[in-house]
Amino acid sequence: MASLSGRPSPGLEQPRYEREGTAQVITNHGASAMSTMQRYVLAGERCTLTAIRSCVEWEPETFPLVPTIIGKPVLPLGLLPPSPKGARRAASANRDHATVRWLDAQPPKSVLYVALGSEVPLTVEQVNEMALGLELAGTRFLWALRKPSGASALDADMLPPGFQERTHGNGMVATGWVPQMSILAHAAVGGFLTHCGRNSLIESLLFGHPLVMLPIFGDQGPNARQMERKKVGLQVARYDKDGSFDRHGVASAVRAVMLDGEARTGFVAGAAKMQKVVADKELHDRYIDEFVQQLRSHAAAATN
Incomplete structure (x- = not known):
């Protein structure tokens, strides 16, 4: 960069x-x-x-x-939140999905779920910075990855060389459909890296997950600032001129929300307050x- x-x-x-x-x-x-x-x-x-x-x-x-x-x-x-009971029924119905089976093997609240929607995909460069940031952070992650803007196909070449080998056992990259509500309802998930679309915010806070926020388009920026004021999570640092971000900004935000004991405690408490409203x-x-x-x-x- x-x-x-x-x-x-x-x-x-x-x-x-x-x-x-x-x-x-x-x-x-x-x-x-x-x-x-x-x-x-x-x-x-x-x-x-x-x-x-x-x-x-x-x-x-x-x-x-x-x-x-x-x-x-x-x-x-x-x-208009979804039903928590419905989400848990969906989790049961999707228990054979590869992502859910992988989550079953992870400790409680240890996994960061990463999903940025499909309307405004990241560029290949941004996907690389995101991947390297997750690797630097060192937390477990489940990444629902969409085809980057400018990429001809969704394949391993869009990730940094050796990334999946280095993060094997610590992370999972899913390139097809994933059962998002089943994932968010899973006991292994402890945070959500999201673009802050209204649906995603409500689905995540239904289960009290603190947020790592990377708004991209439309109302996502105001939504992220609102959640940050409520101490529900932290935005990835962006550069004012063009909105770009780097691996260090990703890693710093992820560590604060998922690994830093004092900071995480505060974000979990903020998310719990919003969960009372959503649920x-x-x-x-x-x-x-x-x-x-x-x-x-x-x-x-x-x-x-």
């Missing part, structure tokens, strides 16, 4: 690369000849209510501000009931 000017992003501020990426999404015109921002503004002008997959318990500092910002009544949907079935069922009731009330008023 070339020498980079500028310091790594401090995490709690919006970095330059994210601001520039957001600006492109807002201003670029797609097949509809209309930018994302134009579509958002038109939709907002023509609707009377806004429903959001969130709630005040999840983000008490910011959720009450949303109606004022958008100028519309806001109906919280809650977090509160009665809370989220109540939000759905209230949402349905408000829609019925609104429809009745509109017909009178």
Whole structure:
């Protein structure tokens, strides 16, 4: 990796690369000849209510501000979390999957699950830095690896030479489909390296896992900063200019979340607080009931 000017992003501020990426999404015109921002503004002008997959318990500092910002009544949907019992049933159903069998042989809370989604894949260089960072960190890991951007195929050549041999027994790289909920529900998993998409956050915190965070696109950056403020985990250090990261930043964040006793204790406690919100079935069922009731009330008023 070339020498980079500028310091790594401090995490709690919006970095330059994210601001520039957001600006492109807002201003670029797609097949509809209309930018994302134009579509958002038109939709907002023509609707009377806004429903959001969130709630005040999840983000008490910011959720009450949303109606004022958008100028519309806001109906919280809650977090729509999956069922923990369903996840554990899925784990039982997937017990013969290679990843689950590998986890069965690992000590409790010892494995970092690594999954960055498929919408915005890493480059080959970033995959190499991620691999070397995991190796440097020295923790057990299970990596659900997607084909890197620019790679013609998903094969061993995209990983650093000798990586899988050196990490054999300590890590597993899975290049096909993996049962994510079964993995997150497994007793051997003790943390999650994630891009911080809303689904992944909710699925992970349903089981109280602290996070190593590497946001890539869209709402992932704000989500990561929110989780860092709540002391649920730590972001991988990034360079402000272009968002790049290196093996040392990966290793440092992984060690803090998985291996550093004092730091890990704090992150586990932060994740446990959020788990109480995510796993509160009665809370989220109540939000759905209230949402349905408000829609019925609104429809009745509109017909009178």
